[in-house]
């Protein structure tokens with residue numbers, strides 16, 4: 001399971017990192033995946049333009065939750081510009097699994113949310 | 127009656143392995159697979175007969191037109207329509223419902239009127255009514271569902287009034303499986319002077335349908351859910367209603383005369399078939415109708431009830447499973463369920479690794495999911511080619527899913 005549900009994914013799903021909320025976050029963003037109803041909130045605490053603390057909350061499948069959990073670990077300590085430069089391949093490398101086009105949306109939701117927050121978007125442009 | 131093995135042998139797609147397991151296709155409610163008879167009818171048509179229909183006088187065009195119209199005739203008989211003129215080919219059930227909303231709705235609805243639908247509708251039987259109500263000022267109302275996943279008939283009595291101009295409902299829910307009492311609902315609609323629009327997308331593939339016995343004013347269906355190709359659907363409509371309606375789309379084939387000052391409309395059904403239709407697909411649909419007739423729709427319904435009852439019993443052995451909708455005696459061949467708090471995507475992904483295809487999501491029916499306070503379900507659905515052995519594999523895979531995700 002052989003492939004999709006590797007131990008690292010299941011670990012993050014079972015024991016998510018940085019799950020919850022921050023007090024007075026500097027950046028807060030929430031979005032849903034309309035295809036399946038997954039939803040994720042990301043909160044960031046900044047020192048200058050560097051991320052010093054991260055929290056996520058949400059509900060969804062193992063792929064979207066594990067991806068969000070891993071992403072919070074990755075971006076802690078990054079600058080906002082570094083986060084802006086993250087892309088799909090970064091997430092796929094981070095997850096270390098092959099994903100079809102449908103599940104890719106689940107995997108990318110947390111990145112989409114955090115980037116929207118970092119860019120200061122009111123709404124994700126369609 | 128052919129054996130299930132013979133039936134399965136008619137479906138080339140089923141003869142394959144997925145992730146090292148024989149494919150168990152339990153997603154026919156989304157779209158069914160196609161027998162060789164359908165595939166070959168379309169292939170033959172392209173190899174020997176293709177030309178545009180209703181246009182040329184050359185031999186191919188005559189033959190293509192005959193094959194196309196013959197498919198209409200077979201579908202009309204399959205539904206027991208009074209005339210093939212009452213069968214309009216569309217792209218799918220969605221377009222059929224939109225045709226009624228735009229053509230009948232925009233002409234006949236105005237402020238103060240009500241359109242009644244139900245909480246168990248597919249989005250394709252919700253959104254067109256929302257749009258047409260917005261355009262005309264009519265009000266959209268919903269019949270609620272009970273905790274058992276059936277229509278709330280008491281509420282229906284109050285909601286159906288002389289203000290109701292149109293009542294649209296599904297004959298079979300694609301999430302709850304609920305089979306609605308279509309003839310009674312139609313009668314109730316008629317009693318207040320409303321027309322009745324039946325979404326037959328899920329029922330026509332699985333239950334014998336007699337539009338005259340049901341007295342339905344309109345009925346929508348999709349070919350791809352009834353062993354036919356994608357890209358074609360149909361709208362049945364009572365002739366008098368269709369005659370009185372303006373065209374839906376304008377273009378070639380649907381006109382009698384085009385003058386610079388205006389045009390007049392062709393006879394039924396062509397008035398509603400603008401442009402070159404999906405000829406090969408219509409012919410494929412005709413072959414699918416033949417295939418279902420050969421199997422016999424009563425056999426189809428009996429076979430599915432057997433599988434569904436068995437699946438209902440087996441799935442309830444799995445702790446943590448909650449199936450939406452009524453018991454197996456009052457449902458069609460599908461089970462939508464939640465498994466503990468494991469996300470349906472994860473359930474479906476584990477099943478896929480076992481070669482079992484099920485659907486996960488809201489199945490284009492968000493209001494039902496909202497009603498139950500859940501965002502998604504996993505759905506297994508059954509058709510003529512499914513077996514109890516596949517149900518066993520499906521249930522075994524649910525245990526495996528629990529092993530992976532429950533801790």
Ligand SMILES: Cc1ncc(COP(=O)(O)O)c(C=O)c1O
Pocket residue numbers: 155156218219220221248250251296298299300325327328348490
């Ligand atoms: C009950 C019901 N109505 C309508 C539709 C729409 O069918 P199509 O997408 O082929 O237009 C579906 C398809 O899932 C359905 O299940």
